[in-house]
Amino acid sequence: xxxxxxxxxxxxxxxxxxxxxxxxxxxxSTYLYWYKQEPGAGLQLLTYIFSNxxxxxxxxxxxxxxxxxxxxxxxxxxxxxxxxxxxxxAEMGGSSYKLIFGSGTRLLVRP
Amino acid sequence: xxxxxQTPKFRILKIGQxxxxxxxxxxxxxxxxxxxxxxxxxxxxxxxxxxAGITDKxxxxxxxxxxxxxxxxxxxxxxxxxxxxxxxYFCASSAGFGPGExxxxxxxxxxxx
Numbered sequence: 583x584x585x586x587x588x589x590x591x592x593x594x595x596x597x598x599x600x601x602x603x604x605x606x607x608x609x610x611s612t613y614l615y616w617y618k619q620e621p622g623a624g625l626q627l628l629t630y631i632f633s634n635x636x637x638x639x640x641x642x643x644x645x646x647x648x649x650x651x652x653x654x655x656x657x658x659x660x661x662x663x664x665x666x667x668x669x670x671x672a673e674m675g676g677s678s679y680k681l682i683f684g685s686g687t688r689l690l691v692r693p
Numbered sequence: 694x695x696x697x698x699q700t701p702k703f704r705i706l707k708i709g710q711x712x713x714x715x716x717x718x719x720x721x722x723x724x725x726x727x728x729x730x731x732x733x734x735x736x737x738x739x740x741x742x743x744x745a746g747i748t749d750k751x752x753x754x755x756x757x758x759x760x761x762x763x764x765x766x767x768x769x770x771x772x773x774x775x776x777x778x779x780x781x782y783f784c785a786s787s788a789g790f791g792p793g794e795x796x797x798x799x800x801x802x803x804x805x806x
Contacts, residue, residue: 624797683735
């Protein structure tokens with residue numbers, strides 16, 4: 583079945599870059615998403631990438647997709663303390679309305 | 694424009710009790726979803742709806758029921774609550790399939806004891 587995996591935890595120093603990684607199994611995935619969840623809040627869409635793209639940049643965020651290895655990454659440049667949150671990778675299959683989520687990566691930004 | 698609203702924010706249920714989690718959206722979205730998020734885990738889809746009168750099961754539908762009588766509302770019913778249903782429940786809606794963003798509500802934290 584479909585599965586999305588992420589590392590659980592990442593700690594970086596303020597001002598450094600953060601890279602959060604994700605792997606997925608569904609080769610028919612059409613869209614891949616990154617969501618951010620702050621404590622006690624719902625999920626906020628950060629960015630998404632269509633499966634025929636290799637890279638997408640949006641201000642401080644860069645998404646890289648390696649479709650061959652089914653590997654997705656989110657790079658946050660100049661990480662700030664406000665970026666501390668849980669980041670979820672999600673994929674949407676080719677014939678489904680459903681998002682399959684990873685278990686989330688908790689990003690801690692140290693001053 | 695309130696987006697997606699959920700009530701209540703918190704609830705404690707005793708084993709065997711029933712309740713309905715309310716979800717409403719004012720964006721005229723056809724697609725609505727219910728997820729649960731267990732501690733340290735990602736979201737799991739419980740039920741979804743592609744329009745009024747149409748619902749379908751997600752990954753973890755057992756113990757839940759839904760209805761969609763209007764475009765705006767998508768209530769989730771828990772019958773005979775069990776401790777395994779202790780979770781945070783999120784409702785979401787989207788305009789359509791594809792890159793249309795799923796807008797999430799703030800969540801309902803449910804504890805069953």
